[in-house]
Amino acid sequence: MKSEVGGSVSKTDSKEQSPGVLYIVATPIGNLADMSPRATAILSRVDVVAAEDTRHSGRLLQHLGLQKRLIALHDHNERNRAAGLLDELEAGHDVALISDAGTPLISDPGYVLVREARNRGLTVSPVPGPCALVTALSAAGLPTDRFLFVGFLPAKRTGRRAALDQLRQESATLVFYESPHRILGAVRDIAEVLGEEREIVLGRELTKAFETFYSGCVSEVLSVLEADPHGTKGEFVVMIRGAEPVASDEDAGALDVDRLIRLLLPELPVKKVAKLVAELSGRPKNELYQRALELKQG
Template sequence: MSEAGKKEQAQGVLYIVATPIGNLDDLSSRAVSVLNGVDVVAAEDTRHSGRLLQHLGLHKRLIALHDHNERDRAGSLLQELEAGRSVALISDAGTPLISDPGYVLVREARSRGLKVSPIPGACALVAALSAAGLPTDRFLFVGFLPAKRSGRRAALEQQVRETATLVFYESPHRILDAVSDIAAVFGEEREIVLGRELTKTFETFYSGSVAEVLATLEADPHGTKGEFVVMIHGAEPVTSDDDAGALDVDRLLKLLLPELPVKKVAKLVAELSGRPKNELYQRALELK
């Protein structure tokens, strides 16, 4: 065997193992087999993952790997791999690296020529999209929105003209504020779907206009419990006629700005053009 072959044989494998997002029956038999066979399990929360391994009857060496220590811990895990020991990377729920730790470790492992192998399974964004009834030929996953309102609205405003279906994750204590901000930025009539507690006992989907979904959430005693996947129908594609209309909007803004406050101008032009008021307010500030 060549020296390169011996080196490859001696190296361990980094497995990226998807775990259930709620229902433990969603853990594949292949994932169980891999977890049983590895030397080390790198987990986002060792206590949480320890309970999963205990449920499976597995006793493994656990190493914590999370957002705050990944750069420090990646080196020791890479040494494990280079010494011929295999490592399974798991997150608290779902597929690692999808708004979860692991990017630094995987990128460095690949740069060193180590084998990285995905063990697919549950993923909240894919599960939610599959049942939402929104277009899935193109979608944009944006992860978690900023926690503060100003940052959240700024992030939403960047996507207001995106034609692909938008997908966000949101926590229960911010969901009402997030949907309120979506209404303010995208308009109350934009179609939206929320998936809550996916694969769990109280799995729920809320769908309709932003205004309808917000009202349903506020009326539901369980509406602010559990983790959410937020999906927003994309904007209508801009045509050449729309482009011409956009130029007229700029002209109208320029005519009105010397005469009226920016907020009033944005409101008037929004009523005349049908475009979102927040979008026109930002444009008016740029022109001013």
């Protein structure tokens, strides 16, 4: 198995040039002060920067005082551009992949490139930093022990409602990204499909000057959002509390059995109770006898 070490990967002089490293570099989601020193150092020494939008990333590099060869890598050209970038890596050139904001590949391009790099045995090294979904969740006040990131909901209402309907019984906290021109429609559909009383938190313009969190039940948040003149400006992270867990058939059966035992114990001996409940539930008589004893003693 090939060993990989994060951070700087130095190349030793040899007759055969060692391959370059593909760095996955997280960049600020709004506040440029969130750019880490390590990310800046990596960008300063790579040979090529693959960027979702070269104009946007060019401004970031200019802010950092860097001049780099930029190659556009986005949803529409990734399969074609990946091969050239892989050739760069095999020629010994280090490449940094960045997105417009946050951590690459999190609802952003890069999957094809990273997958193919690993298939070729090339080193892929993450340079962690800002990520909108983690940033929003950390301040939302919703359960984070389990969450399901769904990316962007379908743009059209029919597809969006169908996607929400499939998540109706999901007990993990749900996380979506949403654009400003679709946010009202999305929250209205959430109210209709998941219920107006479901708890929801919206994070808008995270880390920027007008960062805003809207929280409460869906109907309350929708009303506030509709009344806010800035409510449809900026990118959103939508977080919804998961559905209450539904008891399994086995759990429900256990509850019914206990109730039945408690009802019969005052009228019948424990052995008779166990026999009757075993016939009604199909569960082992010996198990029910022990359970009846526990309930009687308790």
